[in-house]
Every structure is written in structure tokens, then in C-alpha cells.
Amino acid sequence: MSFDPNIVVYAGLAIGLVFGAVGLLSGFCLLSSLRGLWGNGDERLVRTYALAIAVAIAATQLLVLGGYVDLDKSIYLQPTFSAPLMFAGGLLFGYGMVLSNGCASRALVLLGRGNLRSFVVIVTLGIAAQMTLKGLIAPARLAVLQATQGAPNVVSLPALLQTIGLNATGARILALVAISGALTVFAFSHAAFRKSWGQIAAGAIIGLLVAGGWFATGFIGADEFNPAPLTSLTFVAPIADSVQYVMLSTGSTLNFGIAVVAGVLAGSFVTALLTNRLKWEGYTSPRHMLRSISGAVLMGSGGALALGCSVGQGLTGVSTLALASFLAITGIMLGAAAGLRGPLQVRALASA
Secondary structure, eight states, X not given: OOOOTTHHHHHHHXXXXXXXXXXXXXXXXXXXXXXXXXXXXXXXXXXXXXXXXXXXXXXXXXXXXXXXXXXXXXXXXXXXXXXXXXXXXXXHHHHHHHHTTSOHXXXXXXXXXXXXXXXXXXXXXXXXXXXXXXXXXXXXXXXXXXXXXXXXXXXXXXXXXXXXXXXXXHHHHHHHHHHHHHHHHHHHTSHHHXXXXXXXXXXXXXXXXXXXXXXXXXXXXXXXXXOOOOOOSOOHHHHHHHHHHHHHGGGOOOOHHHHHHHHHHHHHHHHHHXXXXXXXXXXXXXXXXXXXXXXXXXXXXXXXXXXXXXXXXXXXXXXXXXXXXXXXXXXXXXXXXXXXXXXXXXXXXXXX
16 A cells, blocks of 8 residues: 655644644643642642553554554664663653753743743753764763663563463553553542543543554554654654754655654644743743753753653653663653652742
């Protein structure tokens, strides 16, 4: 069957538009979730994040069981990976998003509504990520990767369950039900969240967008002669690619990730315009700007080392049930915890 080669780009743009609108209306962000949980006891956003993971896992694994997507072709299920780099990258990203007052996806959403601080964060993050992936820092990254990467016997939770005697389908179903079910129970065990229909809808939609990305690149884009790289929602490398595309578009081609970045910006901007949320914002002091830039550098480099961000690993990577993704998101959350340093620091950052 022949497909329009640009259909994956169109799909990325559509997914980005929806993510941008939902992200702006719901405040979806891992840092905001943790800040609400530890700072003022508001657990709704962290339950939204948990529901998004649950839906992403369930929908993605159903695509695999249905034979629509082969996740073994994704970067998250590589036969070898560096556990130290994955975890350290997560720590750097988590700490950096505290300094920058938001993760990569949140910065795109906020820029769409007029937050100029986010413009600095996005450009700096993109440059730092590109330096780590392909630039000045790349040789050091590759040297550490070669010295620390291993070839584990299992790379995913279903594969781990197969070692105790389950068949491939049974192991995948058990992992899907256990993880997705536990996260869903956690999300809906909170009375305030059960009454927050907007947050419930946001978690479900964002989870489905992750599966939509896998379907777009893994099924629609599975052209025999020119297959699209298998990927879904992630933001560090796509932001880096977008910065490069803006500068060197004649030597580059549009891809799913760049289209998602453009879509998030457009979706957030249109939503802000329609809901009267468009507002110019900038830095309050040079110190504020320096902290934000420092955080963006850590997010760009850390996200490149960890092969993803709080969405790229926390949602998309985890939806593959890759053990490396669980390691990366653990590092991200610990890095964020170190940056927040408890309720008092949360309140200080919230008022900054």
C-alpha cells in the first residue's frame, strides 16, 4: 500500500496541536505535579500524570498485541544501553527542569502563550542537546557509552516475565494489566481527582496521543521503501532538530518530531488566544535568567544522555515497558526531588 510520505509529518503536527491545547488548559507537567504534591498537597496533577502513563501503556501495548507496531525497532528497546548514563542523564534533566521552572514540553506550551523565558529555555536546551548528541560533547558521551554499556539478557518488563516461564503474549498482558491497572487505581483513588473531569480528560488524551504517535510512525509510516523512524511524543531531540531546521532548512527535512514541536507551539498559541490567556512574560532579574539558562543546559544534555525527557521517557519510553525507561524516569524524579528540596523550597520556587 502506498502512502503520502508527508502523512507522518501531518500526523505529528496534529498530535502536537492537541498536546499544546491540552497542555495549556490542564497545566500538564511532571514538575508541576511534584510541586503540587510536595508543596501544597494538591495531588490532582500527579494523578493526571499517572493516568496518562496508564493509558499510554495500555493503548501502546494493545497496538503491539494487535500486530500494528513493532516496538523492538524503537530506541527504548535497544539490545544494549548504558545504565549509568541513562540514570545520570535523568538526574541532570530532573534537576534542570526545577531550575528552568518546567520541563521541555511545558516550555513549548508556555512559549505558545507568550512566555519569553521559555524561548530562552527552548533555544538553550536545543543547542545543549545538539552539542551532546552530535557536537562538542558527543565524543565524550560516546566514550562513556562504550565503556559502560552492557547487553542485558532482558530489556523490557515482558521479557523479564518470560524468564519465569510465561509465553510472550501472556507476559505482555500481565505487565500491561499490572502496571496500567496499578496506575489507574492510584489515579482514581483520590476523591478530588475523581471530580476533576478536565484533569481526567487531559490524562486520557495525552496517553492516547502517545499511542497515536506509535501508530503514525509504526503503522502509517511503515512504508516498505522509505519507512519513517519509529517514535512518538518526545521533546529533547526534536527541539534540537527544530533549532537546526530553523537555521539550516535547505539542508534538512521535516520529520515527525519537528512537526510535533511546531504543533505544540501552534496549539498552545491558538488556545491561549481563544481563552484570553495570551500574556507576555519575561525575566525578573539577571539571576533569574541565569538559573533558567543553567536548567536548560542540564535538561538538554541530560535528556540527550537519558534518550528522553519527562514525556519522552516518562510516558513514551515507559509505554514500551522498557527497563531502561523505568531507570531514566526514576533518575528524573530523583533529580527533581533534589532540586525542589522539600516543601519550603517548593513554595519559594512557586513564587519566583
